[in-house]
Amino acid sequence: MKLNGAQILIECLKEQGVDTVFGYPGGAILNVYDELYKHPEIRHYLTSHEQGACHAADGYARATGRVGVCLATSGPGATNLVTGIATANMDSVPLVAITCNVGTSLLGKDSFQEVDIAGVTIPITKYNVIVKDVDSLADTIRKAFRIARSGRPGPVLVDLTKNVTAETAEYTPQMPEEILPQSDEILQADLETAAQMINESKRPVVFVGGGAVISNCSKELKKLVYTIQAPVCDSLMGKGAFDGHDDRYLGMLGMHGTKAANLSVTHSDLLLAVGCRFSDRVIGNAKQFAKGAKIVQIDIDPAEVNKNIKVDTCVIGDCNEVLKRLNPLLEKKDRAQWLAECEKTASEYPLHYDSDRLTAPFIMQEICRLTDGDARIVTEVGQHQMWAAQYFTYREPRQLFTSGGLGTMGYGLGASLGVKTAWPGKTVVNIAGDGCLRMNMNELATASRYNIPIIEVVMNNSVLGMVHQWQELFYGGRYSQTILKDKVDYVKLAEALGCAAFRVTKREEFAPVFEKAVSLGCPVLIDCVIDEGDNVFPMVPAGHAIAEAFDQDDLAEKKKKSGSGRTRKKDEI
Numbered sequence: 068m069k070l071n072g073a074q075i076l077i078e079c080l081k082e083q084g085v086d087t088v089f090g091y092p093g094g095a096i097l098n099v100y101d102e103l104y105k106h107p108e109i110r111h112y113l114t115s116h117e118q119g120a121c122h123a124a125d126g127y128a129r130a131t132g133r134v135g136v137c138l139a140t141s142g143p144g145a146t147n148l149v150t151g152i153a154t155a156n157m158d159s160v161p162l163v164a165i166t167c168n169v170g171t172s173l174l175g176k177d178s179f180q181e182v183d184i185a186g187v188t189i190p191i192t193k194y195n196v197i198v199k200d201v202d203s204l205a206d207t208i209r210k211a212f213r214i215a216r217s218g219r220p221g222p223v224l225v226d227l228t229k230n231v232t233a234e235t236a237e238y239t240p241q242m243p244e245e246i247l248p249q250s251d252e253i254l255q256a257d258l259e260t261a262a263q264m265i266n267e268s269k270r271p272v273v274f275v276g277g278g279a280v281i282s283n284c285s286k287e288l289k290k291l292v293y294t295i296q297a298p299v300c301d302s303l304m305g306k307g308a309f310d311g312h313d314d315r316y317l318g319m320l321g322m323h324g325t326k327a328a329n330l331s332v333t334h335s336d337l338l339l340a341v342g343c344r345f346s347d348r349v350i351g352n353a354k355q356f357a358k359g360a361k362i363v364q365i366d367i368d369p370a371e372v373n374k375n376i377k378v379d380t381c382v383i384g385d386c387n388e389v390l391k392r393l394n395p396l397l398e399k400k401d402r403a404q405w406l407a408e409c410e411k412t413a414s415e416y417p418l419h420y421d422s423d424r425l426t427a428p429f430i431m432q433e434i435c436r437l438t439d440g441d442a443r444i445v446t447e448v449g450q451h452q453m454w455a456a457q458y459f460t461y462r463e464p465r466q467l468f469t470s471g472g473l474g475t476m477g478y479g480l481g482a483s484l485g486v487k488t489a490w491p492g493k494t495v496v497n498i499a500g501d502g503c504l505r506m507n508m509n510e511l512a513t514a515s516r517y518n519i520p521i522i523e524v525v526m527n528n529s530v531l532g533m534v535h536q537w538q539e540l541f542y543g544g545r546y547s548q549t550i551l552k553d554k555v556d557y558v559k560l561a562e563a564l565g566c567a568a569f570r571v572t573k574r575e576e577f578a579p580v581f582e583k584a585v586s587l588g589c590p591v592l593i594d595c596v597i598d599e600g601d602n603v604f605p606m607v608p609a610g611h612a613i614a615e616a617f618d619q620d621d622l623a624e625k626k627k628k629s630g631s632g633r634t635r636k637k638d639e640i
Contacts, residue, residue: 068237068238068239069235069236069237069238070235070236070238071098071102071201071232071233071234071235072098072201072204072227072231072232072233072234072235072236073098073099073101073102073232073233074102074238075201075204075205075208075236075238076099076102076165076204076208076227076232077099077102077103077106077109078205078238078240079204079205079208079209080109080136080208081106081108081109082209082240082241082242082243083134083208083209083212083243084133084243085109085134085136086108086109086110087109087110087112087127087136087488087489088103088109088110088111088112088124088136088137088138089111089112089114089119089120089121089123089124089127089135089136089137089138089484089485090111090112090113090114090117090120090137090138090139091113091114091116091117091120091138091139091140091144092113092138092140093139093140093141093142093144093167093180094140094141094180095140095141095142095144095167095168095169095180095229096138096139096140096141096144096166096167096229096232098167098229098232098233099138099165099167099227099232100138110488111138112484112488112513112517113513113516114481114484114510114513115507115509115510115512115513116147116507116509116510117137117139117144117145117147117148117151118147118148118150118151118477118481118507119480119481119484119507119509119510119513120137120138120139120148120151120481121137121147121148121150121151121152121154121155121162121164121481122151122154122475122477122478122479122480122481122482122485122507123135123137123481123482123484123485123488123510124136124137124151124162124164124485125151125154125155125160125162125478125481125482125485126445126468126481126482126483126484126485126486126489127485127486127488127489128155128160128161128162128485129158129160129465129468129482129485129486130443130465130468130485130486130489130490131489132161132281132283132465133161134161134162134163134212134215134216135155135160135161135162135163135485136162136163136164136165137151137162137163137164137165138164138165138166139164139165139166140166140167140180141166141167141168141169141180141181141182141184141229142179142180142181142182143180143182144166144180145166145168145182145184145187145226146182146184146187148164148166148184148224149187149188149191150473150475150477151164151475151481152164152188152191152192152222152224153191153473153475154470154472154473154475154478155221155222156191156192156193156221156222156472156473157470157471157472157473158277158304158470158471158472158473159219159220159221159277159278159281160220160221160222161215161216161220161221161222162215162221162222162223163208163211163212163215163222163223163224163225164222164223164224164225165224165225165227166184166224166225166226166227167226167227167228167229167232168181168182168184168197168226168227168228168229169181169228169229170228170229170230171199171228171230171231172230174228184224184226185197185224185226188224191222192221192222192223192224193214193215193221193222193223194210194211194214194223194224195223195224195225195226196211196224196225196226197226197227197228198225198226198227198228198231199228199231200231201231201234201235201236202236202237204227204231204236205236205238205239205241207225208225209241209243209244211223211225212243213244213246216246217246217249218249218367218368219278219367219368220281248282248384248385248387248388249367249384249385249388250384250385250388251384252369252383252384253382253383253384253388253389253392254382254383255392257380257381257382257383258382258389258392258393258396259396260380261339261363261365261380261381261382261393262393262396262397264337264361264363264379264380265295265337265339265363265397266295266397266398266400268295268336268337268361269336269402269405270334270335270336270337270360270402270405271295271297271335271336271337271338271339271402271405272297272298272299272300272317272331272332272335272337272338272339272360272409273288273291273292273295273297273298273299273300273309273339273341274299274300274301274302274320274332274338274339274340274341274343275288275299275300275301275302275305275308275309275341275342275343276301276302276304276305276340276341276342276343276344277302277304277305277342277343277471278341278342278343278344278365278366278367278386279305279308279309279341279342279386279464280304280305280306280307280308280342280464280465281342281386282342282367282385282386282387282388283387283464284308284341284342284386284387284390285307285308285309285463285464287387287390287391287394288308288309288341288386288390289309289310289313290390290394291339291390291393291394291397292309292315294394294397294398294399294400295397295398295399295400295402296399296400296401296402296403296405296406297315297339297402297405297406298315298316298317298331298405298406298409299313299315299316299317300316300317300318300319300320300324300325300328300331300332301318301319301320302319302320302321302343302346302349302471303319303321303348303452303456303467303469303471304469304471304472305342305343306319306456306461306466306467307461307462307463307464307465307466307467308341308342308464310461310462310463311460311461311462312440312460312462314410315406317331317409317413318413318418318457319456319457320332320349320613321346321348321349321350321351321607321613322348322349322351322606322607322609322613323453323456323457323603323604323605323606323607324349324605324607324613324616325413325416325418325457325605326412326416326605326616326618327409327412327413327416329605329607329613329614329616330412330416330614330616331409331412332356332357332360332613333357333359333612333613333614334359334408335357335359335360336359336360336361337360337361337362337363338357338360338361338362338363339363339365340362340363340364340365340366340378341365341386341390342365342366342367342386343364343366344366344368344371344374344375345371345374345375345376346375346471346472347375347609350375350376350613351607351609351610351611351612351613351615352610352611352612352613353375353376355612355613355614356376356612356613357376361379361380362376362377362378362379363378363379363380363381363382364378364380364381364382365381365382365384365386365389365390365393366381366383366386367383367384367385367386368383369381369383416605416618418457418458418605420601421601424573424574424598425571425572425573425574425576425577425595425596425597426597426598426601427450427451427454427458427526427595427597427601428454428457428458429574429577430454430524430526430577430595431454431455431457431458431459431498432458432459433577433578433581434459434496434524434581435458435459435460437578437581437582437585438494438496438585440459440460440461440462441462441493441494442459442466442493442494442495442496443465443466443468443486443487443490443493443494443495443496444459444461444466444467444468444496444498445467445468445469445479445482445483445486445495445496445497445498445521446467446468446469446470446478446479446497446498446499447470447476447477447478447479447480447497447498447499447500447503447504447506448469448470448474448475448476448478448479448503448533449476449500449502449503449531449532449533449534450500450526450528450532450533450536450601450602450603451498451499451500451503451526451532452469452498453533453603454498454526454603455467455469455498456469457603468482468483468486476502476503476506477503477506477507478507479497479498479499479503480497480499480504480507480508480510480511480514480521480523481507481510482497483495483496483497483521483523484510484513484514484519484521487519487520487521488519494522494585495520495521495522496521496522496523496524497521497522497523497524498524498526499523499524499525499526500525500526500527500528500531500532501525501526501527501528501529501551501555501557502530502531502532502551504523504525504557505551505555508560508564509564511523511560511561511564511565511566511590511592512564512565514565514566514590515564515565515566515589515590516565518588518589518590519590520587520588520589520590520591521590521591522581522584522585522590522591522592522593523561523566523590523591523592523593524581524593524595525557525592525593525594525595526595526597527557527594527595527596527597528596528597528598528599528601529550529551529552529599530546530549530550530551530599531548531549531551532599532601532603533603534549535549535550535599536602536603536606539600539602540602540606540608541608557592557594558570558592558594560592561591561592561594565590566589566590566591566592567584567587567589567590567591567592568591568592568593568594569583569584569591569592569593569594570593570594570596571593571594571595571596572596577593577595580593581593602619604617604618604619605617605618606618
């Protein structure tokens, strides 16, 4: 049948099972929005800004494991997606961003709202293309979804010239191509080598990353851990792949990881990395990272092997498929002594905070308690992000949604809209700092427009917390442009944007306010006023070995020994 380009696009979205999109209209994409108007089976959420639309599509994708979709017009509409696309790219999120450009005859002439968005996004997409021929449109959209979902997921951008959305072509419906877990590169010899190294180890540690969440390998991962009797740590992106309540769980690894995780990895003789890319925030000083251990890496992307850390062997393929084949090769071992040693380390170096006043760690533990650990936690980026990782206990994958690779301030509010639309029956809480809230706070209007009942918890310390912390520890307390003390009232702001809002200043106030927020069934902001001097500990200085993690007690002891309260230089900590 003959359809115009806009109709073909909508039919292709329906082919792919798309029922939710996020976007913002404009002149170049008008034909698409006109056709979308005729298809109420596809829910469209009008965000306040295109960046919010991209983050919302990202959150929807992470929550469901399906492809998130966002729409934007040409020029600034398209460029406003760039940060969201880069965020999805760094965290391997399946996303299709659809933009419309000026007509083909106007390309390259600096026409009104013309931008080469395909050229702009080459470094931050798995694939991108500009469609100038309506006959190729359907196949291009199908290819975009296939690429976004297959192998290591990621974002794809499709840019349509305006004339393509109006021109007609023959359209034949197709069933979407089945995407199977990547297993072609899983070699038996690699499995046997990895199994032998694991079986021969005496002090193994399993390190879990975002790839374990994406591949849904929790069941096989638990089977492996219980077979080899190893402790487990995770990256920020790996939260929930292994149950945080399990006795074998040591916490997060790296710059703000637990001392138990950092020291256990340092003392291990084998590190099994499942779906991890060994980012700089995890490994610290690469030359000192797990230098007494053999390293086995399981990853879907061969480009990640030996990129940041030299490994002893690897198995390439979907993590779940790899573990299914690896588990039968593993020998059940008694490593009770090693587990006891790691447990002793954990008991000696627990996470702790000031329990006499309102703090972010207390708030995170309260949210965990009040939701029975079943909330979906979204975060912005900074201190609050680390506190959310440390003090909420994640039971399952797809429970924490955060910008791990790019570190995008302003990510969480938009993403929480996507998460809540994907899981309307779950309590969705966005953890924000006051600095991050200022980045994309306009999306509170989106939440109120559609009555999306997210809970925005603002850790309000009147500073750009993480940068402020670095300035305190490593820059002599010179707080250059990190103080936010002004006249902004976040409660009034939220109310003006159509949300309910409360302020909390004491520990005993938080629980009743949070419970009320859950019961209201509308978007709520909770302004939690905390001390500007609260810092995230433990911490590993950039470039130092992870075994050199220090906390507030270590700082107090050093100051006591030095007889001075002066701030330590980076190389002294």
